[in-house]
Amino acid sequence: DYYQExxxxxxxxxxxxxxxxxxxxRWLTVIQxxxxxxxxxxxxxxxxxxxxNIEARxxxxxxHLQPIFSPYETRGGSVAEKLFNHGLCLPSGSNLTxxxxxxxTAVIRNLSC
Structure with missing residues (x-):
């Protein structure tokens, strides 16, 4: 809820x-x-x-974008690609102070236009 707020x-x-x-x-917090x-x-x-020194990934x-699966036909839309291209996993866990x-959040807010 902190990230949302x-x-x-x-x-x-x-x-x-x-x-x-x-x-x-909220075991994993993702922003797009x-x-x-x-x-x-x-x-x-x-x-x-x-x-x-804040890890995010x-x-x-x-x-279907991984090399091992490249020879195979892909079905579906572009939702997975959009999430991959725009999604960022933020630090999360019950032990975060x-x-x-x-x-x-200060780092992210300071980057805002």
Whole structure:
């Protein structure tokens, strides 16, 4: 909820929605970054966090984009590619302190247009 409260209002940043039929666990927090609205792309945000010794990583690469699966036919739309190209996994876990969360979100907020 902290990420939603502090980053959810930034133009170009979208957090994964919560389904109406359940409650999140937030074991993994992913933001999607629209570079045109936010002013920076996923990799620029990741590198800015890395410069502050904060580890973040892209969303998992879709199976059909991995070399071993390249000879096989792909079916479906472009949702997986969009998530991979624009999604960033932020530090998450029950042991993160408020100070750590503030530090993470400050880096991202300072990058905002």
């Amino acid at each position: 502090t980053l959810g209002n930034l133009p170009g940043i979208t957090l994964m929605p919560e389904a109406p039929y359940g409650r999140h666990t 970054i629209d570079p045109e609205q936010f002013g920076k792309d996923r990799e620029q945000v990741r590198l800015a966090l890395e410069a502050e 892209p969303v998992w690469k879709p199976m 408020t100070a750590e969360l503030e530090r993470i």
